[in-house]
Amino acid sequence: MWRRRTGGARRSPEAAAAEPAPPVQPAEPPALTIDALGRKCPIPIIMLAERINQVAMGGVVAVLADDPAAFTDVPAWCRLKSHEHVGSYELPQGGWSIHVRRNY
Amino acid sequence: MAYLDAASTEPLHPAARDALLAAIDAGWADPARLYGTARRAQMLLERARAEVAELIGARPDEVSFTASGTQAVHLGVLGTLAGRRRTGTRLVAGAVEHSSVLHAGALHERDGGELEIVGVSRTGRVDADAFAEAVARPGTALACLQTANHEVGTLQPVEEAARACREAGVPLLVDAAQSVGRLPVPEGWSVLTASAHKWGGPAGVGVLALRKGVRWRSPLPEDERERRRVPGFENVPAIVAAAAALRARAEEAEAEGRRLSALVDKIRTEVPRRVPDVEVVGDAVLRLPHIVTFSCLYVEGEALLTELDKAGFAVSSGSSCTASTLRPSHVLEAMGVLTHGNVRVSLPRGASEDDVDRFLAVLPDIVRRIRSSLGVH
Numbered sequence: 001m002w003r004r005r006t007g008g009a010r011r012s013p014e015a016a017a018a019e020p021a022p023p024v025q026p027a028e029p030p031a032l033t034i035d036a037l038g039r040k041c042p043i044p045i046i047m048l049a050e051r052i053n054q055v056a057m058g059g060v061v062a063v064l065a066d067d068p069a070a071f072t073d074v075p076a077w078c079r080l081k082s083h084e085h086v087g088s089y090e091l092p093q094g095g096w097s098i099h100v101r102r103n104y
Numbered sequence: 105m106a107y108l109d110a111a112s113t114e115p116l117h118p119a120a121r122d123a124l125l126a127a128i129d130a131g132w133a134d135p136a137r138l139y140g141t142a143r144r145a146q147m148l149l150e151r152a153r154a155e156v157a158e159l160i161g162a163r164p165d166e167v168s169f170t171a172s173g174t175q176a177v178h179l180g181v182l183g184t185l186a187g188r189r190r191t192g193t194r195l196v197a198g199a200v201e202h203s204s205v206l207h208a209g210a211l212h213e214r215d216g217g218e219l220e221i222v223g224v225s226r227t228g229r230v231d232a233d234a235f236a237e238a239v240a241r242p243g244t245a246l247a248c249l250q251t252a253n254h255e256v257g258t259l260q261p262v263e264e265a266a267r268a269c270r271e272a273g274v275p276l277l278v279d280a281a282q283s284v285g286r287l288p289v290p291e292g293w294s295v296l297t298a299s300a301h302k303w304g305g306p307a308g309v310g311v312l313a314l315r316k317g318v319r320w321r322s323p324l325p326e327d328e329r330e331r332r333r334v335p336g337f338e339n340v341p342a343i344v345a346a347a348a349a350l351r352a353r354a355e356e357a358e359a360e361g362r363r364l365s366a367l368v369d370k371i372r373t374e375v376p377r378r379v380p381d382v383e384v385v386g387d388a389v390l391r392l393p394h395i396v397t398f399s400c401l402y403v404e405g406e407a408l409l410t411e412l413d414k415a416g417f418a419v420s421s422g423s424s425c426t427a428s429t430l431r432p433s434h435v436l437e438a439m440g441v442l443t444h445g446n447v448r449v450s451l452p453r454g455a456s457e458d459d460v461d462r463f464l465a466v467l468p469d470i471v472r473r474i475r476s477s478l479g480v481h
């Protein structure tokens with residue numbers, strides 16, 4: 001809906017889609033993929049919180065989600081829980097693969 | 105029922121109720137006509153206009169009454185853009201403006217104009233430097249900034265924005281819907297919009313103030329009402345009541361604001377102390393006196409509102425599942441804070457400490473029950 005966006009804390013999904021595409025492929029393959037496609041928030045976050053300890057320290061979990069709320073909420077969860085949001089990559093079928101690194 | 109949703113609509117102020125009942129009898133006639141009852145309606149309308157003008161820092165001839173705050177914004181945005189078409193077609197707005205601003209901007213874009221959105225900090229405050237840079241770009245016809253955010257209460261840097269607009273020769277539309285009647289109106293606006301039901305007036309009255317000298321052309325078909333700025337027969341009794349409410353609020357604002365602000369501080373402090381995994385969002389200091397918003401991890405916003413309603417509390421939420429759309433609040437999204445499990449508490453005039461204490465008492469168990477129903481312990 002909104003073409004240009006300057007400054008500020010973050011970008012909306014539309015703005016992210018309208019601007020130069022982020023790297024399509026993540027640099028590091030995830031150690032675990034959680035399929036939360038079709039699930040509404042907070043379910044994707046709950047699945048992430050339940051399973052992040054299944055990867056080794058420093059490992060990456062990918063959350064596949066298509067609820068627009070997840071695009072904002074997974075990075076916000078990372079900030080609150082002191083894990084690292086590595087990046088969010090668009091999926092060809094819609095939604096994102098949102099990568100999170102386990103920090104502790 | 106404890107009503108804690110003043111940011112949606114403030115209950116009718118007793119002064120407005122009295123004025124409304126009197127004006128229904130005295131001010132029903134057509135103020136555009138010349139016989140006695142009509143002249144009385146016109147006198148009531150103009151007296152209300154002078155009163156509202158004084159309270160918002162405008163001249164009476166700069167003030168028009170609209171059918172709503174949303175209509176005031178639509179006319180303010182589109183009319184100023186139309187009036188400045190020869191200067192350019194760029195519109196600048198903050199990312200957390202009310203949807204009426206963003207929807208007017210979207211219409212402007214569909215008509216070939218450009219919309220530049222300026223981002224906000226984690227607390228929801230517009231980046232003043234980025235706003236100044238955006239305003240200074242050539243071809244900017246109008247900039248829009250709210251006085252304070254309607255979902256998280258954060259105050260915006262209106263004075264800095266006004267300075268940047270003045271230097272760039274760009275008019276600034278200030279959407280003061282959430283702050284009029286609660287905080288002084290900031291200076292430096294070219295166009296000011298507000299909504300009476302947010303300050304305790306009746307619904308159906310908005311304010312559109314256009315500073316003398318601002319180029320403006322109505323985006324709607326011509327109509328002679330309200331100095332050709334707003335179409336349709338004025339709702340004189342409601343306008344009279346709106347002015348009475350604003351007068352009464354202005355007198356109470358300082359003391360009542362201080363009292364409500366202390367209650368908001370209590371909620372801001374106590375919610376994270378009593379409920380685990382909660383983020384209180386919005387600026388803790390640069391904020392409206394009556395709004396506080398927080399998000400609870402692992403909780404569905406709709407379930408939270410339903411349970412709070414059952415417990416006797418009327419609050420609202422920016423979570424997507426509570427709205428008619430499937431998108432979460434653009435405000436929370438722009439701030440990059442949790443959009444789920446979101447609750448906005450906004451205290452009306454007269455909200456009691458007892459209501460706040462009872463809210464704080466029931467909240468932890470409600471959140472715990474919802475989490476446990478989702479398997480989170």
